[in-house]
Amino acid sequence: MAINDRRLVYSSVVSETSLRLESFEQLALPHFEGLYNFACWLTQDRQEAEDLVQETYAKALKGFSSFRQGTNFRAWIYKILRNTFLTSRTGLKASATMPIDVEGEEEVLPTTEETPESILLQRSDWQRVQQAMEQLPVAYREVLLLCEVEEMSYQEISATLGIPIGTVMSRLSRARKMLRAQLRPGPQEG
Amino acid sequence: MGCDSWKAELDTYLDGELPEEEMRAFDAHVRGCPSCSADALTRVQVKRAIRVAGKRFTPTADLRKRIQKSIAAPPQRSFGLRWTLAAATAVVLVVGWLAASYMVSRSGRDQIYSEIADLHVATMASSSPVDVVSTDRHTVKPWFQGRIPFAFNLPELQNTEFSLLGGRMAYLDQTPGAHLIYDIRKHHISVLVFQERSMKLSASWGENVLSPKNLPFNMETWNQGGLRYFVIGDANATDIDNLAKLFKAAS
Numbered sequence: 001m002a003i004n005d006r007r008l009v010y011s012s013v014v015s016e017t018s019l020r021l022e023s024f025e026q027l028a029l030p031h032f033e034g035l036y037n038f039a040c041w042l043t044q045d046r047q048e049a050e051d052l053v054q055e056t057y058a059k060a061l062k063g064f065s066s067f068r069q070g071t072n073f074r075a076w077i078y079k080i081l082r083n084t085f086l087t088s089r090t091g092l093k094a095s096a097t098m099p100i101d102v103e104g105e106e107e108v109l110p111t112t113e114e115t116p117e118s119i120l121l122q123r124s125d126w127q128r129v130q131q132a133m134e135q136l137p138v139a140y141r142e143v144l145l146l147c148e149v150e151e152m153s154y155q156e157i158s159a160t161l162g163i164p165i166g167t168v169m170s171r172l173s174r175a176r177k178m179l180r181a182q183l184r185p186g187p188q189e190g
Numbered sequence: 191m192g193c194d195s196w197k198a199e200l201d202t203y204l205d206g207e208l209p210e211e212e213m214r215a216f217d218a219h220v221r222g223c224p225s226c227s228a229d230a231l232t233r234v235q236v237k238r239a240i241r242v243a244g245k246r247f248t249p250t251a252d253l254r255k256r257i258q259k260s261i262a263a264p265p266q267r268s269f270g271l272r273w274t275l276a277a278a279t280a281v282v283l284v285v286g287w288l289a290a291s292y293m294v295s296r297s298g299r300d301q302i303y304s305e306i307a308d309l310h311v312a313t314m315a316s317s318s319p320v321d322v323v324s325t326d327r328h329t330v331k332p333w334f335q336g337r338i339p340f341a342f343n344l345p346e347l348q349n350t351e352f353s354l355l356g357g358r359m360a361y362l363d364q365t366p367g368a369h370l371i372y373d374i375r376k377h378h379i380s381v382l383v384f385q386e387r388s389m390k391l392s393a394s395w396g397e398n399v400l401s402p403k404n405l406p407f408n409m410e411t412w413n414q415g416g417l418r419y420f421v422i423g424d425a426n427a428t429d430i431d432n433l434a435k436l437f438k439a440a441s
Contacts, residue, residue, distance in 0.1 A: 024261065025262075028261060029261065032249065032254060032257060033249060036247060036248075036249040037244070037245060037246065037247045037248075040247035041246070046247070049247070050249075050250075053253065053257065054256065057257050057260055057261060061260070061261060126239060126242055129239045129240060129242075130246060133240065133243060133244065144240060144244075148240040148241050149240065149241055149244035149245055153207065154207050169202065172201065172205075176201060176233075176236070179236065183236070
């Protein structure tokens with residue numbers, strides 16, 4: 001009887017552990033493509049991005065016990081990737097250009113600057129868009145990617161980047177303005 | 191321009207991040223305002239373009255494999271856990287086995303004790319307790335030669351209160367042995383000698399194991415020169431011990 005009881009205890013320890021491991025895999029794997037894409041946009045180097053993703057998964061796995069079940073896993077693991085990036089050599093260089101945000105500093109864009117006709121995007125224009133995104137400083141690029149590509153809510157972006165929602169909005173606004181400016185046909189394009 | 195305040199929030203509107211009421215008001219305004227709807231259309235286009243252009247990098251199958259493996263690495267941890275559990279299980283099993291074999295050996299030993307006691311009682315109750323009636327050890331010892339597969343020494347009883355009554359063959363665990371009967375102050379004591387290696391559970395015997403409490407006799411047992419000695423009787427423990435000492439000294 002005692003031995004059976006002990007076996008029950010052992011098996012429950014095993015199943016609890018495997019359950020936890022299983023849930024990490026289940027939670028983390030679906031974000032693999034997204035994390036890699038985000039890493040490439042941050043580092044602008046595929047090899048560096050691979051290392052970054054690997055390191056992110058290793059850190060996430062190690063720190064999984066600190067993840068509070070029921071909270072946003074995506075924001076949690078993206079935050080790990082971003083923080084890991086910021087402490088890398090490329091990240092340190094990039095963070096030197098991080099903007100000093102002033103909350104509520106959202107700019108109202110003069111409508112005269114852009115008209116619908118001025119940036120009518122063609123299907124073949126995606127390369128122009130990519131180039132324009134590459135030109136953006138990391139702080140604006142990342143917020144734009146999280147919003148448009150990852151389709152995160154402001155709340156999620158705020159959790160991922162560790163900035164207030166107001167700052168998320170002002171950075172987004174600025175990022176869009178910069179991008180639109182890039183996409184506006186220049187005089188050389190006729 | 192009245193639309194500026196709307197346009198300031200146009201992106202938030204298109205991101206679907208305005209409170210519900212404001213969202214509804216915005217819907218109504220954009221539908222009725224050509225400038226805002228045109229602007230919204232452009233921004234939606236840009237949003238869509240960013241979404242498409244942004245999904246630019248696809249990881250290699252190799253990286254996926256490596257990541258999966260690194261996530262599967264915790265099974266390595268659970269591997270360790272499994273080993274720990276296996277070790278723990280092994281310990282439990284070994285302890286269980288030891289306990290079981292201890293109990294088996296104890297019950298086997300108890301069984302032998304009671305068989306020895308039976309031999310003693312049966313002999314005392316017998317009308318002819320001894321096959322060789324002699325008080326002389328020099329008569330008894332040769333009698334056993336050829337009857338049992340070993341030789342042993344009988345102690346000199348001069349200056350002791352013990353007297354030898356005689357000897358007989360005994361069988362324990364289908365092994366022949368010597369059964370000697372001594373007398374001390376009207377108490378009879380049996381001394382049984384067997385070859386230990388031919389007895390089952392021989393390894394479980396301790397030295398100088400004293401009688402179990404559930405037996406109405408005092409008993410002492412020990413191994414000497416490959417022989418297992420039992421001294422049992424209703425005499426007191428000191429007499430039993432003294433006779434045992436005499437045998438130990440003689441061998």
